[in-house]
Every structure is written in structure tokens, then in C-alpha cells.
Amino acid sequence: MIAVIDCGGANLRSVSYALEYLNIKYQICVNKEHIKNSNGIIIPGVGAAKNVMNNLKKYDFINTIKEYKKPVLGICVGMQIFYEFSEEENEKCLGLIPGKIKKFTNNNLTIPHMGWNEVIFNDDSFDECNGYYYFANSYYADVNKYTFGKCTYGSTFSAFVRKDNFFGVQFHPEKSSKNGSKFLMQFLKQL
């Protein structure tokens, strides 16, 4: 059973449908019992880091997630909150991965970074997943030693990060057609 955390974001339903499409059992997670009974967590994120953090606080999930030992997948803002800090509304985040989330500032780029961009993976389990994914983000994480998938928009940034049991993607696998399904299947194999 996958626990899909209710982050108050609008893509909760899309993530749920993506799992249904893959025949994966899930539960929308609003209490700690749901997390306890799960063998993996998905944190869908749309909107701002503060929204996601506020929802995690509301359900008292902060420590439960930090101490969770099974695989966790953070999507978009759900990934950004793995870092220490987000420049978006200056929000303190979970601090599972060192570094901060920054705003795209290159004047020659249209912001948000919106549409399909290419991701190159550098991770044995996800090597087959190279291809185009759907992004919709104004903030990003620099490449660091936990980056295992890169994307370029002006400069190169983290599209896929992995540290211990925490997996994060800046793109939206639930909206990325066949590649998105392939990626989700690869993540589910980590359970």
C-alpha cells in the first residue's frame, strides 16, 4: 500500500489516477496510521513549498517522514522540501538533502519552466528512463552529489535526486505520458 500524502495541492487526483492506471494500491494519507501501514510514500507537490510544509505540519507528519525507512517519492515541490531551505517565501524545509531551492533568474528564460524537457539519468535503476518529462517550475535545485538525473534550462539542474530511501523528481511523472509511467514503475520496484 502506497500512502499518498494530502499536501493540499491540486495534483493529488492526477497522482492517484497514475497509480490506478498502473494497478497500484494506494491510500490518501491524512493520519499516522496510514503511514504506519504503508510500504512507500508519495508526496505530490503543486504550489509553494510553504503550502506543502504547512500541510505536513497540520497532520504532524514532519518527524514521521524524516524517520521513515521505506522508499519516499517527492514530486516537484514535494521534492523541493527535501532540501534545507526554499527561497520561495523563505521556507525552512525538511533538511534531508543539503542545499537550497532557488528561483530561476536568467533574464533570457521564460519563467515558469513549463513544458517537456529532456532528463538524463545517471542511476543504475533508472538508466532506462531517459527521455522527455513534463515540468512546471519556477524554482530548482542545483546539481549536487545526490543528483542522479539532470535537466538543462539555462543551466543544468537536478531533475532526479536520491539519498538513502528518499527519491525526488522535479518533473511530474503523473503527467509525463509513457515515460512517466515507466519512471513510476521503476520507483515502485524499489519498494
Place this chain on the structure above:
Amino acid sequence: MLTKRIIPCLDVKNGKVVKGVQFKNHRLIGDPIKLATKYSEENADELVFYDIYSSVESKSVSLGWINDIAQNINIPFCVAGGIKNIKKAKEVLYMGADKVSINTPAIQNPGLITELAKTFGSQCVVIGIDSFFDQKNYVVCAKTGSTKSRYEVGKNTLDWVKEVQDRGAGEIVLNCMNRDGVKEGYDIDQLAMIREVCKVPLIASGGAGEKEHFKKVFKLSNVDGALAASVFHDNKISIEELKNYLKEQKIEVRK
């Protein structure tokens, strides 16, 4: 590299897809879920659903079909028509739409743009602009869903583009009304002029009839995406064929 987006637009009236020429004489095209699934399988990058009835009749979109679409496709889609407040936007987004597009309500209440951006993030907020060339200036029109209701709002298109960005719009769809449905090509001059001031993604709408029109709009006005309806609905151009062609023309597309 971020690819250029090809975006079929489905005009929905009473739950069916229709298409008019210059916003008049709607004819029936088919079932929205069937068409959405077909375009998604053909590698369309995104879909826009425009609920004509809601917008013109001052009723809001009925939401069941949005959920059906979300359940059947896994590419992003945007819903337009009759979204006048945060409550309605929330319902549409929670049904599974990725973005809401607002046009007349943004003109009537520009504060709504900021409110939507603050609540859901700019990436959810698309502003549709119907721009009409009155032989002197590009001006903004509202309530364009029918010729009876349509009126000029007294705003210059360029100024309105700047304003909606400042207020938090995450994307602009510029519909060049003089070109809508006539298949003579996108309004390159207007789009290039708007591109100069538009720092958010800009989507061209109105006028696509040939593959070359897509090439021109990407190369000459550097828009982020191109929206079209009848060329796809009538099977005049398939999305696959269009993307192969654009790739040959050295335009980055997702295949």
C-alpha cells in the same frame, strides 16, 4: 532543451466537442474523452478544453467530464470557460485539471489573477487574451464566445499582457481573432511584438492551417507553444506528421 509544445484545443459545448469559424456557426466534432485520448496517444504535449457554453451563458463548467479526462489521459490539460472565482478554480483543479485559463473574468476583476497565483501557484494560472486588430491597434475583446455578447474592453493588447504578468499570470494564450478559424497562418507580427514583452510562456492561437504555419510561428515569433483545433479535428494534419516535419526543420519537439 525545453521543447516547443503542440496543443490541440477542444471547444466543448453541452459535453460535446464543437468548432466554429471566427467564433460563429459551431459544428459538432465529437466526444471529448475519445478525442483527448487520441491526441494524447499521438504525443500531443498538452490539451486545452474551452467550455463555450459556460462562458457565454454565464454558467460555470459542469465538472464531471474534467474528472473523466483526468482519468483517461496522462498529459497536462487546461480548462477554460466560466471560471470566475477561487472556489470554481479549486473545483476544476481538484477534478484533475493542471491549469485554469481565465479571460473575461480577468478583465472584469484583474485582482483575481493575483489571488489565483497566490493560492495555486503561477504555473496553474493561464490568461487567455482575445486580441482584435481594428486596422489601427491590437485591442482586447471580452465575451468572445458569441458574436452577440462580444465587446471591446478598451485595453491595448500589449498593455494588458504586461499587466497580467505583473499580477502573477504563469502563461499567456494569445488568440489573434482576425485569424481564428481561417487557416491562413498565425499572426506572426503580433506574436513577435508580444513576445518582446512577454516573460512567461506564450502560446500562439488562431490561424493554423498548414504545417508551415507552425514552423513559421516557432521560428519567427519564438512562442513556446502553438494551439490549434480544426486542422487536428479534421485530420488535415496529424500530430505525429507535424512533429516529424518540425524536427526536420530543426525545431525541438517531443516525440
